[in-house]
Amino acid sequence: MGALNDGEIMRGGIQPSMLHTGSRTCLDIRQIGLTFSSGQQSVTALEDISLQAAENEFAVIVGPSGCGKSSLLYLTAGLIEPTSGEIRVNDKRIDGPGADRGMVFQAYTLFPWLNVRDNVEYGLKRRRLPAAQRKEIVEYYLREVGLERFADAWPRQLSGGMMQRVAIARALANDPDILLMDEPFGALDSQTRLSMQQLLLNVWGHNSKTVLFVTHDIDEAILLADRIYVMSGRPGVISRTIEVHLPRPRTSEIVMEKHFLDIKREILGILHHDDT
């Protein structure tokens, strides 16, 4: 998506699965450990986690609540520090948050005092891009998420799904190296959730981008992912890595396919095994 910076807009039929085959590593999480301590007690949230995401790959972490999968995203964003290990994005060691790692949160995090347009523009302004370029980028991403008619609306006037669409546009507008998504559709009703998954796949199809997506919804994980990391909890470890070879573009129809069901069965097996 570097094309955007040249004032050019890349759109249309490039399939990211074609792009990332054999491409280099974007995200490299190396032997991360995370321990919270308060007074005498200490809780190990993550233990020796290693995972990679190739450039333009859609990587999904799926696991039960409380397994530490969100912590992994916050660590990658640089919002919390690991107790051990290191995280590299494009071979640069993470040391605090930055615009190179965009994030969409589970909670609604639009700035309520900025209208939709200004929310999407927020990161561009912080990075002091020229006004004409900002305008072009904002308009492009508002179109991508289908909210160009709502550019002047306040966040409080939007539905939950619309707010998350703005949050996606806002994160992508910054052209980050990687997009981190922390159960972004977790608070939405199931109909909206389905259409948001489709929208995300479309946007990702137009704008090749490395994504690390966290969810506890197995269907969502398989629908979206090139690769799934199955996590189990307390302390959080990666139990298995599964490659998803379902063809793209995908629609929600694929939940009927055999490969989909095989993967679902496998993941359920791992998670069920943990419970007992």
Next chain:
Amino acid sequence: MAHASLWQRCLTPRATIPKTLTWSAGIGIWLVVIALWSLVTYSGLVRSIFLPTPTSVLSTAVSMIGDGSLWKDIWSSAQVVLYGFLLSSVVAIPLGILMGSFRLAQAFLDPLVNFMRYLPVTAFVPLFILWIGIGIEQRVTVIFFGIFFQQLVMIADISRGVSQDLINASYTLGAKRRDVVTHVLFPACLPGVIDMMRVTMGWAWTFVVVAELVAANSGLGYISLKAMRGFQVDVIFLSIGLIGLLGLVTDQFFRLLRKRLTSWAL
């Protein structure tokens, strides 16, 4: 409840009533007050040296406006309130936001602020007179000390309440620490800060009267005190009424400000 009669709606908890009825009721309460006041005064039930008649208060107002003395006293009080309030707000707003957001600022200021805010400012008045004299500076100081520490604590609370998610989102969009203060904390605190100003403005009006009762040579509190000595109870009533009216005006001003500046919040 769409088809319920007006009576039914008035008797139903939280049911809305027509705007005209809201207005009429608001005017009605004053009609009741004035009617009762007229009843007990014109009938001679209460003697006029304790409670003046509405007409005598009005005629006092007309004559004091006529000779220009009333404007001088209104402005004198308003000036003190305005200076004290602005001075306090200008310092308390940024400092309070820092106090609510930076742990060191809080650790440093909390012990002093929590000590100071339980001291009644009236206890300081003799000290201020000794230090500053009885000029306008003294009264401004009383107001400043009366509301500053309260404002500080309220604003610190407001800024502590700003969602961490907004701050995190801002960082992931490339904001630096300074940006978080100016582009997240300040705008996020604005609605709360305006509400806080509306509340503390009322306190400022209380303290100006206290200050004027002790040491002043003009102002609404001062003319009340002087009127008491001359048994001019109509002037006392006029002064109280004016303070209430000025309070009402400033309150409406802050309501309007809140609507204008933070229409995004509602």
